[in-house]
Amino acid sequence: MAYELYYWDGLQGRGEFVRLALEEARADYVEIARGPEDEGLGTSAMMAVLGSRSEPHPPFAPPFLKDGDLIVPQTANILLYLGPKLGLLPRDEGLRYVANGLQLTIADMVTEAHDTHHPLASSLYYEDQKEAAKTRASDFIDHRIPKFMRYFERVLRQNPEGDQHLVGNALTYVDLSMFQLIDGLRYAFPKATKRFDEQYPRLAALYQAVMTRPNIAAYLASDRRLPHNEQCIFRHYPELDKASR
Amino acid sequence: MAYELYYWDGLQGRGEFVRLALEEARADYVEIARGPEDEGLGTSAMMAVLGSRSEPHPPFAPPFLKDGDLIVPQTANILLYLGPKLGLLPRDEGLRYVANGLQLTIADMVTEAHDTHHPLASSLYYEDQKEAAKTRASDFIDHRIPKFMRYFERVLRQNPEGDQHLVGNALTYVDLSMFQLIDGLRYAFPKATKRFDEQYPRLAALYQAVMTRPNIAAYLASDRRLPHNEQCIFRHYPELDKASR
Numbered sequence: 159m160a161y162e163l164y165y166w167d168g169l170q171g172r173g174e175f176v177r178l179a180l181e182e183a184r185a186d187y188v189e190i191a192r193g194p195e196d197e198g199l200g201t202s203a204m205m206a207v208l209g210s211r212s213e214p215h216p217p218f219a220p221p222f223l224k225d226g227d228l229i230v231p232q233t234a235n236i237l238l239y240l241g242p243k244l245g246l247l248p249r250d251e252g253l254r255y256v257a258n259g260l261q262l263t264i265a266d267m268v269t270e271a272h273d274t275h276h277p278l279a280s281s282l283y284y285e286d287q288k289e290a291a292k293t294r295a296s297d298f299i300d301h302r303i304p305k306f307m308r309y310f311e312r313v314l315r316q317n318p319e320g321d322q323h324l325v326g327n328a329l330t331y332v333d334l335s336m337f338q339l340i341d342g343l344r345y346a347f348p349k350a351t352k353r354f355d356e357q358y359p360r361l362a363a364l365y366q367a368v369m370t371r372p373n374i375a376a377y378l379a380s381d382r383r384l385p386h387n388e389q390c391i392f393r394h395y396p397e398l399d400k401a402s403r
Numbered sequence: 404m405a406y407e408l409y410y411w412d413g414l415q416g417r418g419e420f421v422r423l424a425l426e427e428a429r430a431d432y433v434e435i436a437r438g439p440e441d442e443g444l445g446t447s448a449m450m451a452v453l454g455s456r457s458e459p460h461p462p463f464a465p466p467f468l469k470d471g472d473l474i475v476p477q478t479a480n481i482l483l484y485l486g487p488k489l490g491l492l493p494r495d496e497g498l499r500y501v502a503n504g505l506q507l508t509i510a511d512m513v514t515e516a517h518d519t520h521h522p523l524a525s526s527l528y529y530e531d532q533k534e535a536a537k538t539r540a541s542d543f544i545d546h547r548i549p550k551f552m553r554y555f556e557r558v559l560r561q562n563p564e565g566d567q568h569l570v571g572n573a574l575t576y577v578d579l580s581m582f583q584l585i586d587g588l589r590y591a592f593p594k595a596t597k598r599f600d601e602q603y604p605r606l607a608a609l610y611q612a613v614m615t616r617p618n619i620a621a622y623l624a625s626d627r628r629l630p631h632n633e634q635c636i637f638r639h640y641p642e643l644d645k646a647s648r
Contacts, residue, residue: 279542297524
């Protein structure tokens with residue numbers, strides 16, 4: 159049976175981290191909210207699950223995955239669930255916790271990237287928090303991007319199994335998520351990430367390696383890959399971007 | 404061998420979610436950063452691990468757990484690792500993903516609670532972002548506390564195994580973490596949480612049930628439990644509090 163992926167239509171968002179794993183493994187999956195309403199799919203089908211008063215384990219927010227009767231919510235949790243099934247997690251149990259820890263650190267940075275354009279409240283328009291956004295984005299570029307990226311570069315450098323992968327000696331979903339994180343940062347902050355390749359050479363190599371994997375390259379060229387846009391986590395607002403120090 | 408817990412000394416913070424699980428299970432653990440420097444412990448021992456250039460899998464930030472050679476970072480990941488060992492996670496594999504999903508949703512709310520007093524940048528003083536903090540805290544009280552808490556109340560109500568526990572029919576670390584989340588919110592926002600017991604009766608009952616468990620009660624009365632304070636995630640700044648709508 160196909161996996162059912164539930165995520166907002168029209169943007170990459172957090173759903174994209176799950177899509178990249180499913181696409182790399184060429185897994186059979188259905189995008190519920192992108193399906194036609196007259197076939198019982200679409201956003202209303204997703205909202206029905208979110209608002210269900212009978213579901214034994216209701217999710218809080220998209221993305222969530224349905225595998226048979228089981229609903230698995232939260233991006234990192236979905237990837238932890240899918241990892242062994244898709245061959246994208248090491249067999250070693252200890253390394254699985256290393257992978258999950260890295261994925262949660264990526265998730266933390268994703269939240270911070272979102273908050274650069276919505277520091278005061280998700281319920282307010284960007285235009286109504288633009289000045290606060292400038293302060294937060296400036297701090298993100300000056301302090302947070304370097305702190306996170308130096309760390310991830312160091313994880314590659316110190317990986318005892320080589321600097322090609324963040325965990326172990328083979329591709330995991332953490333590598334795929336790192337590609338997506340870097341891709342989003344490059345889109346949102348082209349000035350701040352301009353020297354990225356020289357600042358973080360191992361991460362840059364990983365980014366290229368993921369992008370050119372046959373299944374990922376085919377996905378990125380397909381219409382299943384939506385373009386980055388300003389409904390997403392990673393938004394390109396030129397007034398929030400600046401060169402890194 | 405004792406578990407080694409690494410977290411900042413002087414505050415409950417994210418380390419507290421791990422402590423509650425260890426204390427409930429009466430597990431043998433050492434607080435590295437709270438130990439004496441002249442015995443090789445203390446904050447500098449923690450910083451040495453964080454800054455290590457040879458550690459195979461360096462953590463990004465506290466809290467992290469060391470179990471033998473394995474370093475497990477990220478609060479929810481530590482709890483997922485400890486859960487089966489401490490008897491605080493269901494045996495059913497599907498329910499483990501349900502538990503982890505709930506724990507990550509708790510973690511999201513913890514981050515939002517932190518950002519009420521630091522919406523612009525962690526690197527700036529609270530005093531330098533007080534006006535922005537008022538806007539963010541007001542939105543947190545009006546929109547985010549109700550959204551999260553109604554959801555968690557609904558999780559209890561819809562749990563097919565009864566409304567005593569968030570997952571399954573026995574205590575898990577998710578219940579312990581929910582106690583800590585509510586306790587932190589009550590400390591930080593006494594006005595906003597004043598009607599909590601009538602608004603969220605099942606969560607209030609869970610809070611009481613956890614607090615009066617013998618091992619938890621003994622821990623809370625011990626000097627191992629630090630008081631809430633304004634170095635922590637949950638800070639009581641009266642100017643950020645107001646009655647809920």
